[in-house]
Amino acid sequence: MTDPKPSSKPLTKDDFTEVTKPFALFGEWLVDATASEINDPNALALATVDPDGLPNVRMVLLKGFDERGFVFYTNFESAKGQELLSAGKAAMCFHWKSLRRQVRIRGTVVKVSDDEADEYYQSRPRGSRIGAWASKQSRPLENRFALEKEVARYTAKFAVGEIPRPEHWSGFRLVPTQMEFWHDRPFRLHDRVVFRRNADGEDWTRDRLYP
Known part of the structure; x- marks a missing residue:
C-alpha cells in the first residue's frame, strides 16, 4: 500500500516567497484542520522542562x-503549571494527520490577564468549572x-449562582520566537519553512529548511 497523497496544496517555492505572516498562515491551516480532523483540531503537544x-x-x-501568542489553560499547581512558571519557556507541536501537516512553535510563556482567564472560565461547562476546584492536578490520588x-x-x-475561578487556575500565552511549518511531500522530500525572531514585536526572518 502506498502512502496517501497530501490532501491539500503543499508550499511550493513561489508560495514560500509570498508567505510573510506566520500567524496568518497558522490561522489558515487551523481552519483547514477544523474542517478535516475528526477530533480536537486544536490539540497540541506541549513540552516543558522540570x-x-x-x-x-x-x-x-x-x-x-x-499575534500576541497561543493561549491554553491549566492548574498552576500542577506539574505543568509549576514547570511553566519556573522556566518561563515552552514548545508546542500541532500535527494534523488528515492534512499531513505539522506546526512547531517555541518561545516564552506569560500568564494571561485575570479578566481574560475569568471570561474563558465562565464559558466552560459547569462540570468543568467544578472540576477545576475538585482536582488537585498532578498530585497523588488515593x-x-x-x-x-x-x-x-x-x-x-x-x-447556586456563579462558580468563581480558583486563584490557582488560569492561562498561559506562549509568545513565539520560532514557528516552523511542515508539509508532507512524496519520498520524504517535505516542505519546511521556519520563521524566527529574537523577541516579541520584532520582524520575522524566514528560511526554507532541508527536509
Whole structure:
C-alpha cells in the first residue's frame, strides 16, 4: 500500500516567497484542520522542562491565538503549571494527520490577564468549572472515590449562582520566537519553512529548511 497523497496544496517555492505572516498562515491551516480532523483540531503537544532539566510533554487544547501568542489553560499547581512558571519557556507541536501537516512553535510563556482567564472560565461547562476546584492536578490520588467525593463537595458548595475561578487556575500565552511549518511531500522530500525572531514585536526572518 502506498502512502496517501497530501490532501491539500503543499508550499511550493513561489508560495514560500509570498508567505510573510506566520500567524496568518497558522490561522489558515487551523481552519483547514477544523474542517478535516475528526477530533480536537486544536490539540497540541506541549513540552516543558522540570527543575532537573528533564523534559515533559503532554496534550493540551489551544483556546485562542492572535499575534500576541497561543493561549491554553491549566492548574498552576500542577506539574505543568509549576514547570511553566519556573522556566518561563515552552514548545508546542500541532500535527494534523488528515492534512499531513505539522506546526512547531517555541518561545516564552506569560500568564494571561485575570479578566481574560475569568471570561474563558465562565464559558466552560459547569462540570468543568467544578472540576477545576475538585482536582488537585498532578498530585497523588488515593482512589477514584476520593475525586468523586471532592466533586460532590464543590457541587454542593456552588449549588447556586456563579462558580468563581480558583486563584490557582488560569492561562498561559506562549509568545513565539520560532514557528516552523511542515508539509508532507512524496519520498520524504517535505516542505519546511521556519520563521524566527529574537523577541516579541520584532520582524520575522524566514528560511526554507532541508527536509
